[in-house]
Amino acid sequence: VARWLKKEGDAVESGEVIAEVETDKATMELEAPEDGVLAKILAPEGSTVPVGAPIAVLAEEGEEVPEDYVPEGVAAPAEAAPTEGASVQPAEETPSPTPAPVAPQVAEALEEEEELALKPAGEFDPEGEWDVAVIGAGPGGYVAAIRAAQLGLKTVCIEEKHLGGICLNWGCIPTKALLRTAEIVETIRLHGKELGVGLSQPRPDIKQAVARSRKIAEKLSRGIAYLFKKNGVTHLAGRARFAPGPKLVVETADGEQEVRAKHVIVATGARARVFPGMEVDGKHVITYKEALVMDRVPKTLVVIGSGAIGTEFAYFFHAMGAKVTLLEAADQILPLEDREIAEVVRKSFAKRGMTVITGARVQSAAAQKGKAVVEYEKDGKAHTLSAEACLVAVGVVPNTDDLGLEHTKVSRNARGEIEVDAYYRTDHPGVYAIGDVIGAPQLAHVASHEGIVCVEAIAG
Known part of the structure; x- marks a missing residue:
């Protein structure tokens, strides 16, 4: 529980x-489920509670709640942490089970790893x-x-x-918000009657879906700012690059400044x-960024690439009403997954009526x-295919350009x-x-x- 506003x-x-309320990844705002009076706070600021556990009691105006009231099925709150200087009796330790023998080759690998970890890492700027x-x-x-702090x-x-x-702004999070909309639309469209919902043809609103998606992304981004503040991390807004020396410089709104750090x-x-040949114009030929903020559903859409990004957007836009064609150069979609899953x-x-073409090697994509x-x-x-829009989803490239790495000894591979x-x-x-x-695996976690x-x- 990060902060009580009432x-x-x-x-x-x-x-x-x-x-x-703070979770591992961000903070969330807790809203009152109904009108009333905040009669009792069960979890004070700074306390940790399990997901789903009650943290407060709302009552009707004039309703009295006993001082020692605890909701049914909830354990009484733990005693407050001892004040500084107070003695604490250590809990009895449970003996740890004897570890199983480690195979010789595994033991050798662990020893090598330990030696590697103990080697001095060196410092970028010892006076940082x-x-x-x-x-x-x-x-x-x-x-x-955060972990460093x-x-x-x-x-x-x-x-x-x-x-x-x-991930939080243009990837994992906002796309999952859009996919939730698509899931609900499809559920009503395909199973509404059997579920007792008398709306067989839902009318999806992409503007509202996108607005919700952006709101969720912005909320989580603000949560990172809170986590930085809570853990004592300084946030410097600007673009960093290595300069001759080498040294680390940052272009900020107030001009260029040097950041002296022991480790970067x-x-x-x-x-x-x-x-090459794919001419992204942001309107007819687009990437995932433009797809996340579209204000209308194209009647026809070609998606180039059927990895995670391509398949997610193909599903979303189909559910929203587009006629989708999915092109993949490999002999199966989702080429990194097991063939059975693909x-x-x-x-x-x-x-669902989507067109899937594998073994398709795209030569060009352009607005005409x-x-x-x-x-x-x-x-x-x-x-040749013609459509209102084409989404290019053929993977990602690392952001190593314009970092000034040529002023360091940092090595890069061919990719x-x-x-x-x-x-x-x-x-x-x-x-x-x-x-x-x-490089791979390029996943947030x-x-x-x-x-x-x-x-x-x-840190050692």
Whole structure:
């Protein structure tokens, strides 16, 4: 429970925000479910309670609630933490079970890993004012920054756009909000009658769906700002890059400033990949960013690429009323998944009336006369598709350009991904990299875990 906005005895209205509750990822506003009086607070600020547990009692005006009242089925609140200087009797320890023997090859690997962890990581700037500077505030960067601060390291996180990165603002979170809308629309359309809902043809409103999606993203982004404040992380708004020296400089609204840090973590994420011949104009040929804020549903849509991004948007726009064609260069959709899973999804899409074409190698995609025209090759034959819009979803590329890495010893592979060791150290002393910028698997929870491992290695 992060903060109470009302105190006991205050009148509240239905929908009024009465408290802020913190979870692992962000903070949420808790609204009063009905009009009444906040009669009793069961969980004070700073306390931790299980998900679903009551934290307060709302009563009708004039209704009395006993001082020792505890809702039925809820354990009495734990005693307050002892004040400074008070003695605490340690709880009896439960003996840990004897660990099973470790296979010799596993033991050797663990020893090698331990030796690697104990090697000095070096420092980027031994005289640095900051212990850790994190470039990027996505799921890898913000988690790394928070963990560093929790470990007592003086930490600054540099982000030029929105806290939360692509995941919270333009990826995982807003797309799932849109998919929820699509799910409800499809449920009513396909199963409304059997569920007792007399609306067989729902009228989806993409403007409202997008507005809800953006509101959710903005709320979670604000939650990151709160977590930074709570954990003592300094947020510096601006674009960071390495300069000759090397040194770390940041372009802010007030001009350029140098950030001196002993350790620098690069967590700049990735952006949409666009192959040669694909001319994104933001209107007819688009990427996921434009797809997330469209104000109308195209009558026809071609989606190039059937990975997670392509299949999600294909499903969403079909549910919203578009006629969708999905193109995939591989011989199955969802090429990174098991063939059995991919086949289930393909059949599901076909059953819905979507067109799925595998083995299609796209040659070009461009706007022509107010339409998106896509040319592709399949089985040695050329084909052309015309649609109101074309979504390019052919993966992502790491954001390593314009970082000034040429002024460091940091190595990149042929795909532009930063090369690191098991503890995310680069070839330059004191410089680390985590998340999408180091390559697959490019997933939010993976980036967060990498951030924790990296920072704990820095802290020793």
